[in-house]
Amino acid sequence: MSAPAHAQDGQGAGPAVKPAIIAVVKESAVGELRVATVPEVVQKLAKAGHEVRVEKTAGTGAYYPDEIYAAAGATIVPGRQELLKGAQVVLCVQPPTVEDAEQFAEGTIVIGFMNPAGNLEAIRKMRDRKVTAFALELVPRITRAQGMDALSSQATAGGYAAVVMGAANCPKFLPMLTTAAGTIRPATVLILGAGVAGLMAIATAKRLGALVEAYDVRRAAGEQVRSLGAKFLELEINAEGQGGYARELTPEEKALEQEMVSAAVAKADIVITTAAIPGRKAPVLITKETVARMRPGAVIVDLAAETGGNCELTQAGKTLIEHGVTIIGPRNLPARVPFHASQMYAKNLQSFLSLVVAKDGSLVKDYSDEILAASLLVHEGEVRHAPTRDLIGGGKP
The missing domain is CATH 3.40.50.720 (NAD(P)-binding Rossmann-like Domain)
Structure with missing residues (x-):
């Protein structure tokens, strides 16, 4: 936005406009x-x-x-x-x-x-x-509005914070270590949902040295997941919906998804869930039975806690331990990295103001x-x- 135009010495086309x-x-x-x-x-x-x-x-x-x-x-x-x-x-x-x-x-x-x-x-x-x-x-998810997409900027902050939170609660090192006391295998981090938050979580977990797997019902997400160095869990389902979100699965698709996801969850050390459907309750991806199959010391960080949770046992705003598994239902994760989350949000608003x-x-x-x-x-x-x-x-x- 340039400075307001002001009439000069009676030569302007009209009265000066006051700044906002x-x-x-x-x-x-x-x-x-x-x-x-x-x-x-x-x-x-x-x-x-x-x-x-x-x-x-x-x-x-x-x-x-x-x-x-x-x-x-x-x-x-x-x-x-x-x-x-x-x-x-x-x-x-x-x-x-x-x-x-x-x-x-x-x-x-x-x-x-x-x-x-x-x-x-x-x-x-x-x-x-x-x-x-x-x-x-x-704000519509169109190319011209990318600089105004506050949902994406804040999801980026949330995905980063989720992995840091998971690592802080995990009793294991994330990277592989070769020491005089022996070799320590890297932890396995599973990301469920490869939207903006999920992709940031994948990138962060990779930087911390973990083995990273990810799943999303949208096939198109597989290429992005692999480009970040993670393994993409594939199921022959295409649930691409409108606006970049996933559509709701049929009962048969849900059963197939649940079987594959449960097997991956059971062997993961940290699970980050990010699945959401706009305006609807979050889909349940991790049942209480699946939690019971997980390794003692495993951690679930449920980014969908405020809309019902992707884990059946999640309680928004609380940290629970069930069957030796820590289940975290954080509220407002972007506020945990307020300096940069605010910086990105401010740039979104600046771009939006250019239209107003x-x-x-x-x-x-x-x-x-x-x-x-x-x-x-x-x-x-x-x-x-x-x-x-x-x-x-x-x-x-």
Whole structure:
């Protein structure tokens, strides 16, 4: 985004356009250490002529102190009420709460994750207050939107954190070691699901020296898995779905999959599960019977814990030990690497802002762009995202 255009000495085509006022909130969700933008991006926004406000200590959890934001050109604001007063664009990581929504003025543009199906009361409140909300999880997976794909950037952070967590809880070395005390065989790490998080988990486990296997119901994922040096477990099923996700398997396919996956799980030292179906409960890939067959000391890190879990025994937010197997159901894994997760998220938001804020510094009024249209959740008193509107029961009060 370039600096706003200003009329000079009466020679301009029209009145000068005021720069956008952009507010960055401090996240209030338990365990959330990320921040919606970082000093590097603030500097670029400020250079483009925008006023950037950052709520006091918003970046502390991600190791971006207030003084670095101030040096980058941001104004540090002590409280939420003062932060939002007159703000035109509000940037966040976690979905706004009902209390947050009550503080947004009419016409405020809010950009961040919105959790449409799980945050209906706040969405109703934003609708009633005629707030414009863009949900980053609705950004279409098209080439032009790759720089705005926050789901992928945060899944990358989650895949990395999952392997580190698995290694920290595993009683074995991951790499092969040749020592005076003998040779130690490498640990076996199994990744179930080869999406963005799964591929990052594969790469991380390989860097740590483990033997890595992976499985995904999409055949196309096999090439990516092999390119990272892992073994791809193949089953004669093609479950390629729309948007890069897998379709749901038939009962017969599920039985074949379960048999192969169970055998691989039983001999693995660390299992990372990442399988998800958008808007649906996570598929169960590891039954309690399979857990009972696993080696003592084995570890399961279930990235689908918050949507029901890929392991039948997973409990979100808890670590359990069953049959000598440690089962971890982490919440919000990207927040465990908040510095770089925030950095990537901030770049996603910067790219998205280039569609919302015009080159002259004015706010775009026409949301017909395919990326904006797909991610527009609430606007002018209506819920624009059809599935969310159906859940709420109508676009207007």
